[in-house]
Amino acid sequence: MKIDVELKNVTKKFGDVVAVDDVSLWVGKCEFFSLLGPSGCGKTTTLRMISGFEKPTEGEVYIGGELMTDVPPFKRPTNLIFQNLALFPHLNVYDNISFGLKIKKLPKDEIQRKVKEMLNLVRLSGYEKRKIKQLSGGEQQRIAIVRALVNEPTVLLLDEPLGPLDLKLREEMVVELKRIQREVGTTFIYVTHDQGEALTMSDRIAVMKDGRVLQIGTPMKIYEQPKSRFIADFIGRSNLFEGSCADGVVEVDGLGRIIAEPGPQTSDKHSVLICAKPEKISIGRKLKGLDNIFDGEVKETYYQGRVTTYRVLLENGSLITVVVLSSGAKDIFKPGAKVKVGWNKRDVNMMM
Amino acid sequence: MKDGTTMRERVLSIFKKMKPLGYYWRLFPAVFWLGVFLVLPLSVMLIYSFWTMVRFELIPTWTLQNYLDIFVRAEGLYFRLLLKSLGMAAAVTLGAIALAYPAAYYISMHGGKYKYVLLNVIMTPFLVSWVVLIFGWRLVIGYTCLLNTVLMGAGLISEPMRLWGNWITVIFVLIFSWAPWLVLPIFVSLEKIDRSLLEAGADLGASPLENFRKITLPLSIPGLLVATFFVFIPTLGEFVAPILAGGTSGAMIGSAIEATFKRMHNWPFGSAMSFLLLIIALIASIVLIRKAGLRSLMESL
Ligand SMILES: Nc1ncnc2c1ncn2[C@@H]1O[C@H](COP(=O)(O)OP(=O)(O)OP(=O)(O)O)[C@@H](O)[C@H]1O
Numbered sequence A: 001m002k003i004d005v006e007l008k009n010v011t012k013k014f015g016d017v018v019a020v021d022d023v024s025l026w027v028g029k030c031e032f033f034s035l036l037g038p039s040g041c042g043k044t045t046t047l048r049m050i051s052g053f054e055k056p057t058e059g060e061v062y063i064g065g066e067l068m069t070d071v072p073p074f075k076r077p078t079n080l081i082f083q084n085l086a087l088f089p090h091l092n093v094y095d096n097i098s099f100g101l102k103i104k105k106l107p108k109d110e111i112q113r114k115v116k117e118m119l120n121l122v123r124l125s126g127y128e129k130r131k132i133k134q135l136s137g138g139e140q141q142r143i144a145i146v147r148a149l150v151n152e153p154t155v156l157l158l159d160e161p162l163g164p165l166d167l168k169l170r171e172e173m174v175v176e177l178k179r180i181q182r183e184v185g186t187t188f189i190y191v192t193h194d195q196g197e198a199l200t201m202s203d204r205i206a207v208m209k210d211g212r213v214l215q216i217g218t219p220m221k222i223y224e225q226p227k228s229r230f231i232a233d234f235i236g237r238s239n240l241f242e243g244s245c246a247d248g249v250v251e252v253d254g255l256g257r258i259i260a261e262p263g264p265q266t267s268d269k270h271s272v273l274i275c276a277k278p279e280k281i282s283i284g285r286k287l288k289g290l291d292n293i294f295d296g297e298v299k300e301t302y303y304q305g306r307v308t309t310y311r312v313l314l315e316n317g318s319l320i321t322v323v324v325l326s327s328g329a330k331d332i333f334k335p336g337a338k339v340k341v342g343w344n345k346r347d348v349n350m351m352m
Numbered sequence B: 001m002k003d004g005t006t007m008r009e010r011v012l013s014i015f016k017k018m019k020p021l022g023y024y025w026r027l028f029p030a031v032f033w034l035g036v037f038l039v040l041p042l043s044v045m046l047i048y049s050f051w052t053m054v055r056f057e058l059i060p061t062w063t064l065q066n067y068l069d070i071f072v073r074a075e076g077l078y079f080r081l082l083l084k085s086l087g088m089a090a091a092v093t094l095g096a097i098a099l100a101y102p103a104a105y106y107i108s109m110h111g112g113k114y115k116y117v118l119l120n121v122i123m124t125p126f127l128v129s130w131v132v133l134i135f136g137w138r139l140v141i142g143y144t145c146l147l148n149t150v151l152m153g154a155g156l157i158s159e160p161m162r163l164w165g166n167w168i169t170v171i172f173v174l175i176f177s178w179a180p181w182l183v184l185p186i187f188v189s190l191e192k193i194d195r196s197l198l199e200a201g202a203d204l205g206a207s208p209l210e211n212f213r214k215i216t217l218p219l220s221i222p223g224l225l226v227a228t229f230f231v232f233i234p235t236l237g238e239f240v241a242p243i244l245a246g247g248t249s250g251a252m253i254g255s256a257i258e259a260t261f262k263r264m265h266n267w268p269f270g271s272a273m274s275f276l277l278l279i280i281a282l283i284a285s286i287v288l289i290r291k292a293g294l295r296s297l298m299e300s301l
């Protein structure tokens, strides 16, 4: 894949605060790349360094193979959709969208054609003359997206563009954004603290915490093989077991042995963390043919329509979460029911 | 009716929009205040403007002659003074804004944590009476004063320049006495501009200059209208600066009104001129308020 944006050992300090700490990553051409992390982890700062509003304290930013250190924001081939949108209140929708094109001195009829196209794309045709104040939050959001997109940037940077929207609109916009990205084929760098959004849309995700990148990978990889306890917890709920491992067998206090896939180092005894995603665990009165089976007691049952979630108490006193498809289950276990839970060794993930 | 409503419907809708009578009692203090301090003296003035003065005696003749006189008396001298005053007030307004805008812009955009210190440094010294300032300027640019002395000493000019005592001097001193005050309303309107808008402009490819022209300037227009309001209207009736710094060519309509009242003792004619000026000021205020909005006007007070 051709590399479009690359950060090399980028650090940003604001006084004593280290907002971004030695981040290195690359984003491929036409890739949908997400920066995912909790509030204050440095996502906005990273985007602002790519778009040129902040200078890295250390390290370099490359766009299209060119070093960007001395290139001011207005000369970069990027466009940013601001966390607070930053639409121009004194201009109407048409003038907002055409702002960048007018700066580039495109012919008037071409500007008109492009603005029309963009408004069609976000299904807001006929809104040209509206003032920004006369738009709903979701409409403003879409205008902010096309105001950036119409310039056909090499890289589109999106800073939590769906943050202030209600759930239904968010879901619609997620689909719409992905559609836009497919249609125009721009590189998207998408910032969010919502794991659902990131998993749905991204080709790859970088998980950040305290200014550092913890893991970069496809949504599947990040979800199923998290590299640390933080990621396992942050992305989907995980059941975690601490134990000591030797030769693919993990000894967990009070629970007994867990058979796992042999990790890279198997000979020495060392402490590990086992992560089992709730939907990978089976539950039943009797279980057969699984590598690991334990006794438990259902403590809480939540019927949620499509799925049912159980909280099951194991013998070592730990409470695990199990999610099963409601349609496939024979019956629903009530709290107090004695059950067995289990999983195959390849369905869990072992971390050092 | 162009929007298709009938007269009857319009009148009815006005009645519907009216609040119960008790509501208007809340306005009583304001109305009382205006009544005593504004309407009373102005009413007396309005009445006088229709009378005549013969041998220092006011005679209630109820005539429009005083208003006609503004245009015809002394071959239209008073009317020309009025036009000249409008022009001078416009020049003072533009000049003062041109001086205040860069200062306000610099403080707002680059003042950092010293913004308010800088603002005070710029404005506080001008709390001294501006009459004192006019005398100060006289000491600098007057006939035998600092500037001329220095330039002659340096051999750049052979005899002192007559910089003091004409209409340009009046505009000059008024610009300098108003400019510091305009920094505040312009600063306020610049402060209100969301800085991320400027980043958005840069992100879309606008150079700093284009950003200023397309974002900062249009968004600071309310501040400019407020500034215009504060300078243009008082300057229109200005009579102190013309007396102190204007000589004969610096006279304004305010000087004429003052002379008419005090030296010619022609109160009716003076009243008529005052009233015309008041109406012009009123129209200007209404236009400015409608453009700027009353709120932004009050906010920068
Ligand atoms: N201009 C600044 N001056 C000082 N500290 C800053 C500045 N900008 C950001 N920070 C700090 O840097 C850290 C990262 O901020 P950043 O805005 O990048 O977080 P974020 O991941 O975008 O968070 P959120 O999800 O809340 O938007 C925070 O601790 C923040 O307080």
Ligand SMILES: [Mg+2]
Binding pocket: A043, A044, A045, A083, A159
């Ligand atoms: Mg942020």
